[in-house]
Structure formats: C-alpha cells, structure tokens
Amino acid sequence: MEFKKPIYPIKQWNITETEFKKENNYRNETTFALSNGYIGTRGTFEEAYPFDVDTGLEGNFVNGFYESNEIRYGEANFGSPLLSQSLLNLPNLKEIHVILDGEEFTMEQGEVKEYTRILHMKDGILERKLTWTAPSGKVTEIHIFRLVSFARKNIMAIRYQVKSVNYAGTVEFVSKMQADVENHTRKTNPIVDYGPFGRRLDPDKVTVEKDTAYYEGTTKGSHLTMACGSSHELWCDGQKVTDVNWMAEAGEMDTISNASMQVKEGECVTLDKFICYSTSLDMEKEKLEAFVQDELAAAKSEGYEKLEEQQKVYMQxxxxxxxxxxxxxxxxxxxxxxxxFHIIQSAGRDGRTGMGAKGLSGEGYEGHYFWDTEMYVLPVLIFTEPETARKLLDYRYATLPQARDRARILGHMKGALYPWRTINGEEASTYYPLGTAQYHINADISYALSLYLQVTGDVDYLKEKGAEILIETARVWADVGSFAECKGGKYCICDVTGPDEYNVLVDNNFYTNLMARENLRDAVGAVEYLKEHAPEDLKRLEEKLDFSVEELGLWREIIEKMYFPYDEKRQVYPMDDGFMMRKPWDENKIPPEKRAWLYENYHPLFIMRHRMSKQADAILGMYLHNDLFTEEEIRRNYDFYQEVTLHHSSLSTCIFGIVACDIGYLDEAYKYFSQSARMDLDDYHNNFYAGIHAANMAGTWQAIVNGFAGVRCQNGVLKFKPTIPKEWEEYAFRLKFKGALLEVRITKDEAEFTLLEGGEISFTVRGKEVVLKSGETYTYLLS
Known part of the structure; x- marks a missing residue:
C-alpha cells in the first residue's frame, strides 16, 4: 500500500475543509459526520443541495432503527435469513435556508470567500464559516455550528449566525423538515439485491405550529415507528427575540417554519435550531409525541450555549x-x-444497541453490527471508557435469545450461536460461506467479555450476565466438532470460515480452533468461580439453562485435545487443513485495477483455490494469545503470512503491525501503523463516502498501546513490553485498570509509569513485577 498525500491540512485537533468542491462532497459528508451513539448525521449542508446519487447522501440515522424486506434468493438454503435488516435513512431536520434581503444564500452562486469547515475533535463541534457576496454585491458573514449531544442522547442542535456587512435589510430563515428521503442502496450497498429501495416510511402524523414541527412515521416492512421534531429560538446581537412572527405550513411529508426580521448594517442575527429523534424501540408508540415535545422544550430551555458547554465537558x-x-x-x-473521535461518537450506550462497522456515519454494510465491535473497538473502550464497553456487552446479552434460536436452526440443541451480521439480534447475512459459517463470532464475543472482566474486575457482571454468555457460547463449541480418529483423537471443527474471507468453509481454521479452545477455557473458569464464590448464581444458571457442571468434563477434554494444523517443513500453523495444498497466488496475473476487488471480478471458486489470504487470520489469534506461543514461533508464522496476505481488508494492516512489534520488526510495524492511522482520513480505499471503517480506526489505538507499548492483559495480569519507533521522540497514553488510572510515557531512553488515580495498581514490565501506590512513578530503562 502506497502512502497518499494528506487530503486536509495537518492540525492535530482539527479537520478542516478550505474550499467547497462538489466532487469531494460525498467523501466529506462522512468526514464531518457527527453522532452520539444514538443519533447519527452525515456532514451535509443546511442548504440541502440536491446532489445526485454519486455526489451526496443526506443521511440521518438512529442506532438500531431498521427496515426489513423479504430477501430474494435464486436458491435458498434451509436456515437462510428471510428478512433483511437495514439501517434506515430518516427524515432530515437540519435544512435551513437563509434569504438575505431577497437573495437566497447558496455556495453555488455569488462569491464565497474565507470558507472553512472545521471538525473540532477536542470539543465534538462542527463549525462552518464563510463570507458570501450575493450577485447584487451585498456581503454577509455566515457562521454555523452543529453538535449531536452526548449529554442529551435524543438531541441535535444547530446555531446559524448571519451578519450583514454592507447593507441593511431583511433576513429570513426558512427552516424545514423533509421526510421524503430514501437510502442510497444501489450506491452504498451495490451487491445487495433487496431494499430498502424508495421511501420506506409512511407518515402517521405531520404537524407544525409556529416554530415547532413534529413528524411520526412507521416503516413498511419492520413496522417500527420513529418520531422527530424541531424547535427554534432567534437572537439579535446576543439578545433573545421574543416577538417573532413565525409562519408555518405542513405538507404530507414536510414542514416549513419561516421567520424574518429587519437588520441594520453590522448586526448579527442567530437562529438556534433544536432537533429531537426517538423511536418505538425505546418506548410505546403512543408516548413518542409527548416525549419529543418534552425533550425539545428541555433543550430549548437549556439553550444552545449550555448544550455546547456540556459537549465540551464530555469530550474533555x-x-x-x-x-x-x-x-x-x-x-x-x-x-x-x-x-x-469517530470511535467514541459511534458506540451505542443504552445496552439495547451495538456499534455498526460504519458507525452512524453512512449506509455501508446496511448499518450491521459485526465482530468488529468486539475484536477491535471494545478493547479500546475497555481500557478507556469501560462503562460504554459494558453497555455494548449488554447488547450481546440482550440478544442471547435470538442467538439460541439461531443455534437450533444450525442443529445445536444447546447453547447460542451469535449472528455474523445483525441489527436486531437475528442473522442478516445472506451468503452463509461468508456469514453464518464464521462461527468464530462466538469466541470473539467471549474474548471481549473475558478481557472486560479481567481489566475491570467487574465480578457482578460475571455473575449477572457474563457467565451465561460464556456457558452458552461454549456449548456450541462442544457440539460443532468431533474427536477425529484420523487426527489421533484430536478435536476437529470442520466447514467453518475464519476471519479470512478468501478461504471459506474450511476444516480446522487455526484462528477458530484457537479461539474456541480459549472460549471453552474461559467458560470453565467462570463456572468454577461461581461454584466457589457464588453458588446461588450457579444454581440459577443451572435451572435457567438446563445446565450441569458435568458438561465441564467434555469441555476440558476438548481444551486438552483441540487440533491445530501444522506444517512440519515450514514449522508454521497453516490457516486450515487444506491451505498448503492450494495453488500459489500469482499477483502478476491479476490486473492492477482488479486486485483489491477480487470477489467483484472473479468467481469465488477461483479465489478459494489459491494459497493466499485476504487479511490477518492466524496472525490475529497469535496477537490475542501471544502468551501461548514462543517469540520464535510467532516470527516464523509472521514471516510466512507476510508472503501470502494481500491486506484487502481494512482490518488487516493494524494487526500485522502489532505482531511485528511483538517480534522486534519495528520498521515494518511503523509502516503498517502509518498506513492504518490515516486510512480513512486520506481515503485509502476510495470508499469512505459509504462510512467510516470503525475496526481499523480502533486498530490504530491498539497498534500503539498493544503494539509499540506491548500491553496485554492475560490471566488477570496487566503486562507491558515497551518499545518506541525511531521516528518518534516520545508517546504517551492512559489506561483504566481495576478502578485505577495509569499514565504511560515512553521516550527513546525510558518508559515511565505514573498512577494518577486509584489506591494501588500492579503490573509487569518485560516480566518484572511493579506495584504503584497513588501518585507514585516507576521508570524502566529501555537501553
């Protein structure tokens, strides 16, 4: 992967667009997207330009709110999902038009000077400012702020300021609600042959009274109801205007509220617009209107400045x-x-929703939740915002019933099998070789849960929810495989797909077998803990799950006898039993324009018969459980997978960089990290318009903390193996661990550990045990 020239000016806390170009608009709508884990809105302009499907997408989303369609199959298999789930594009309330003494502001007419749009990542605020000269010569300064509130999860707010420079006249604000919206399915999910196509919300109620609009609509397929509304305040030179004559009009699917006032030369007029979204997933349909009106009234009472202050405090x-x-x-x-910034604003925080692979920034992957959350995002949140991590785990616990149902469809009479892609907890992946066959999702969720329990010490969570997840996922691993006589009685798992999606329906995928074994080990540990420390909770689970501790006998035998493919000649672990038999990949035979999009250009069988890998697979397992392998083993496998991995997934380079750190390949690690760190910001994959790559974004944090600093938490022990790239002077980060806050600062010569909060913390640095009390510092010399 070649390095690309930065798209935006280099300022560490800001992303700045310095000129408006229509050809860059679609990408920039993702760059400047805002969300709070519940509401998501793309960085579209208040003027609501009528961009076509290739140049823009007005996007407003509520996490977990989806539309369903019947899925069409040429040939359906038993157990194939029958209904789709797609994050639905919702009515737009950001639209504000400004008419300045008879001329409507638009950046496509007149003259725009001093234009900037700035994403203030430190504050969670989006700002746009410019000077506009109308065709008549009148000059106006326009300054717009936008936020999606972390303090009030249902609220978005816009502050729109207009200052006349060389004229006195009329300023008119025309504020709209537009519900005639639809998804860009053909553009954002081109492989999908089912909806949502066209408008999928039927309006139940559309009203507007003066400055307050309300919309309520129900989806055609999923029959979910959403509601939204807006309310306004006007200011002139800092003073609230109370005698506003609002004119209002409601159509079948839109509303208009407009107000005008006379301004003197040099006067500044401000419109504050408060927007609220909610859905029937959060409350009974009959309560939605009152809720929206109450939330708008509360936000309006607090005012925009208070919302902005709360936003800055949260981000701080x-x-x-x-x-x-x-x-x-x-x-x-x-x-x-x-x-x-995009990671923290994308994560669901209510225990009912997860985090999509694209966050809430676009329609890519239909808004589905994947393993990306548990394997890439949750490790970041567990160490930095454990409360949010717990809420994301709550979502997986809440969907255990659907996972149990899915396991029965797959022939497992006990346990739970989580879906590969989903919103409502049911499987939504239509192509089972790349979907349902990825059984490792069970172990991925269990790994993240185990990491959470180790890092936080949250025993209550283990007793209330965690142990149940571990038991139910373990039961599927105990049923899916068999002790194969031809493999010396070892436990084998056939016909699964690992993380690598170019090698599907394989026998004994190394990553899957490794993670399954550790899933079983964690489940055994959980049951043993309950047996000793919380027998009443164990009894409750035995009754609820028809579970017996006698099942542990089989689990222990599988742990002991799990099979792993091994190549004696190379002394490496192939990805699966057949990997070394496959035809070597010859990149020279593939035209450059087709190399990154193999499934779009070649039949799956052509791809699957070659010995190559799309992304980190076995290497990922060795990263997560590096304590189970020697450094020399990891080095041999890393060198081997360097030869065969194409890195056609955004999830890959960050993992290779971390493993490169483990074995001392710091130059390679730095190259991988550099590519991962700006993958979205510089649009390396040329598909950023469809939404962020959340997993890679989180992977860059892991590349520093777990890679260069060598952080691991294994068997409850926090470990460090610090290094520093030669290109850096120093780097620093902070971790939460069992209620303590530890600062780590690494320079060319030393690693410094300071306990900022908490009474005491223990950890190891390259095997040396360290105990710190509050305020103490330990220094480890690197040379």
Whole structure:
C-alpha cells in the first residue's frame, strides 16, 4: 500500500475543509459526520443541495432503527435469513435556508470567500464559516455550528449566525423538515439485491405550529415507528427575540417554519435550531409525541450555549483518558485523533444497541453490527471508557435469545450461536460461506467479555450476565466438532470460515480452533468461580439453562485435545487443513485495477483455490494469545503470512503491525501503523463516502498501546513490553485498570509509569513485577 498525500491540512485537533468542491462532497459528508451513539448525521449542508446519487447522501440515522424486506434468493438454503435488516435513512431536520434581503444564500452562486469547515475533535463541534457576496454585491458573514449531544442522547442542535456587512435589510430563515428521503442502496450497498429501495416510511402524523414541527412515521416492512421534531429560538446581537412572527405550513411529508426580521448594517442575527429523534424501540408508540415535545422544550430551555458547554465537558473527560500523544509526527497524531473521535461518537450506550462497522456515519454494510465491535473497538473502550464497553456487552446479552434460536436452526440443541451480521439480534447475512459459517463470532464475543472482566474486575457482571454468555457460547463449541480418529483423537471443527474471507468453509481454521479452545477455557473458569464464590448464581444458571457442571468434563477434554494444523517443513500453523495444498497466488496475473476487488471480478471458486489470504487470520489469534506461543514461533508464522496476505481488508494492516512489534520488526510495524492511522482520513480505499471503517480506526489505538507499548492483559495480569519507533521522540497514553488510572510515557531512553488515580495498581514490565501506590512513578530503562 502506497502512502497518499494528506487530503486536509495537518492540525492535530482539527479537520478542516478550505474550499467547497462538489466532487469531494460525498467523501466529506462522512468526514464531518457527527453522532452520539444514538443519533447519527452525515456532514451535509443546511442548504440541502440536491446532489445526485454519486455526489451526496443526506443521511440521518438512529442506532438500531431498521427496515426489513423479504430477501430474494435464486436458491435458498434451509436456515437462510428471510428478512433483511437495514439501517434506515430518516427524515432530515437540519435544512435551513437563509434569504438575505431577497437573495437566497447558496455556495453555488455569488462569491464565497474565507470558507472553512472545521471538525473540532477536542470539543465534538462542527463549525462552518464563510463570507458570501450575493450577485447584487451585498456581503454577509455566515457562521454555523452543529453538535449531536452526548449529554442529551435524543438531541441535535444547530446555531446559524448571519451578519450583514454592507447593507441593511431583511433576513429570513426558512427552516424545514423533509421526510421524503430514501437510502442510497444501489450506491452504498451495490451487491445487495433487496431494499430498502424508495421511501420506506409512511407518515402517521405531520404537524407544525409556529416554530415547532413534529413528524411520526412507521416503516413498511419492520413496522417500527420513529418520531422527530424541531424547535427554534432567534437572537439579535446576543439578545433573545421574543416577538417573532413565525409562519408555518405542513405538507404530507414536510414542514416549513419561516421567520424574518429587519437588520441594520453590522448586526448579527442567530437562529438556534433544536432537533429531537426517538423511536418505538425505546418506548410505546403512543408516548413518542409527548416525549419529543418534552425533550425539545428541555433543550430549548437549556439553550444552545449550555448544550455546547456540556459537549465540551464530555469530550474533555473522554480525551483525559483516551488521548494518545505522539511527539514526532503530527500527521499521525491527527489521524489518531480522527479515528478515536469517530470511535467514541459511534458506540451505542443504552445496552439495547451495538456499534455498526460504519458507525452512524453512512449506509455501508446496511448499518450491521459485526465482530468488529468486539475484536477491535471494545478493547479500546475497555481500557478507556469501560462503562460504554459494558453497555455494548449488554447488547450481546440482550440478544442471547435470538442467538439460541439461531443455534437450533444450525442443529445445536444447546447453547447460542451469535449472528455474523445483525441489527436486531437475528442473522442478516445472506451468503452463509461468508456469514453464518464464521462461527468464530462466538469466541470473539467471549474474548471481549473475558478481557472486560479481567481489566475491570467487574465480578457482578460475571455473575449477572457474563457467565451465561460464556456457558452458552461454549456449548456450541462442544457440539460443532468431533474427536477425529484420523487426527489421533484430536478435536476437529470442520466447514467453518475464519476471519479470512478468501478461504471459506474450511476444516480446522487455526484462528477458530484457537479461539474456541480459549472460549471453552474461559467458560470453565467462570463456572468454577461461581461454584466457589457464588453458588446461588450457579444454581440459577443451572435451572435457567438446563445446565450441569458435568458438561465441564467434555469441555476440558476438548481444551486438552483441540487440533491445530501444522506444517512440519515450514514449522508454521497453516490457516486450515487444506491451505498448503492450494495453488500459489500469482499477483502478476491479476490486473492492477482488479486486485483489491477480487470477489467483484472473479468467481469465488477461483479465489478459494489459491494459497493466499485476504487479511490477518492466524496472525490475529497469535496477537490475542501471544502468551501461548514462543517469540520464535510467532516470527516464523509472521514471516510466512507476510508472503501470502494481500491486506484487502481494512482490518488487516493494524494487526500485522502489532505482531511485528511483538517480534522486534519495528520498521515494518511503523509502516503498517502509518498506513492504518490515516486510512480513512486520506481515503485509502476510495470508499469512505459509504462510512467510516470503525475496526481499523480502533486498530490504530491498539497498534500503539498493544503494539509499540506491548500491553496485554492475560490471566488477570496487566503486562507491558515497551518499545518506541525511531521516528518518534516520545508517546504517551492512559489506561483504566481495576478502578485505577495509569499514565504511560515512553521516550527513546525510558518508559515511565505514573498512577494518577486509584489506591494501588500492579503490573509487569518485560516480566518484572511493579506495584504503584497513588501518585507514585516507576521508570524502566529501555537501553
């Protein structure tokens, strides 16, 4: 992967667009997207330009709110999902038009000067400012702020300021609600042959009274109801205007509220617009209207400035723990801030929703939740914002019933099998070789849960929810395989797909077998803990799940006898039993324009018969459980997979970089990290318009913390193996561990550990045990 020239000016806390170009608009709508884990809105303009399907997408989403369609199959298999789930594009309330003394502001007419649009990542605020000269010569300064509130999860707010420079006249604000919206399915999910196509919300109620609009609509397929509304305040030179004559009109699917006032030359007029979204997933349909009206009234009462102040406080607290400081490369620092900002604003926080692979920034992957959350995002949140991590785990616990149903469809009479892609907890993946066959999702969720329990010490969560997840996932591993006589009685798992999606329906995928074994080990540990420390909770689970501790006998035998493919000649672990038999991949036979899109250009069988890998697979397992392998073993396998991995997934390079750190390949690690850190910001895959790559974004944090600093938490022990790239002067980060806050600062010569909060913390540095009390510092010499 070649390095690309930065798209935006290099400023570590800001992303700045300095000129408006229509050909860059679609991408920039993702760059400047805002969300709070519940509401998501793309970075579209208040003027609501009528861009076509290739140049823009007005996108407003509520996490977990989806539309369903019947899925059409040429030939359906038993157990194939029958109904789709697609994150639905919802009515737009950001639309504000400004008519300045008879001329409507638009950046496509007149003259725009001093234009900037700035994403203030430190504050969670989007700002746009410009000077506009109308065709008549009248000059106006326009300044717009936008936020999606972390303090009030249902609220978005816009502050729109207009200052006349060389004229006195009329300023008119025309504020709209537009519900005639639809998804860009053909553009954002071109492989999908089912909806949502066309408008999928039927309006139940559309009203407007003066400055307050309300919309309520129900989806055609999923029969879910959503509601939204807006309310306004006007200011002139800092003074609230109370005698506003609002004119209002409601159509079948839109509303208009407009107000005008006379301004003197040099006067500044401000419109504050408060927007609320909610859905029937959160409350009974009959309660939606009153809720929306109450939330709007509360937001209006607090005012825009209070909402902005709350936003800054929330982000300040987030960065206090989550920020990673780099001295020596501001480009990478900017990329890292961009990635962390999108991660924190994308994560569901209510225990009912998860986090999509694209966050809430676009329609890519239909808004589905994948393993990306558990394997890439949750490790970041577990160490920086464990409360949010717990809520994301709550979503998996809440969908255990659907996972149990899915396991029965797959022939497992006990246990739960989580869906590969989903929103409502049911499987939504239509192509089972790349979907349902990825059984490793069970172990991925269990791994993240285990990491959470180790890092937080949250025993209550283990007793209330965690043990149940571990038991139910373990039961499927105990049923899916068999002790194969031809493999010396070892436990084998056939016909699964590992993380690598170019090798599907394989026998004994190394990653799957490794993660399954550790899933079983964690389940055994959980049951043993309950047996000793919380027998009443174990009894409750035995009754609820028809579970017996006698099942542990089989689990222990599988742990002992799990089979792993091994190549004696290369002394490596092939990805699966057949990997070394496959035809070597010859990149030279593939035209450059087709190399990154193999499934779009070649039959799956052609791809599957070659010995190559799309992304990190076996290597990922070795990263997660590096304590189970020697450094020399990891090095041999890394060298081998370097030869055969194409890195056609955004999830790949960050993992290879971490493993490169483990074995001392720091130059390679730095190259991989540099590519990952700005992958979205510089649009390496040319598909950023469809939404962020959340997994890679989180992977860049892991590349520093788990890679260069060598952080692991294994068997309850926090471990460090610090290194520093030669290109950097120093770097620093903070971790939460069992209620303590630890700061780590690594320079060319030393690694410094300071306990900022908490009474005591223990950890190891390259095997040396360290115990710190509050305020104490330990220094480890690197040379």
């Amino acid at each position: 607290n987030f960065w206090k723990t989550a920020d990673v400081e780099i001295k020596g490369n501001e480009e990478l620092q900017q990329g890292l801030h961009f990635n962390l």
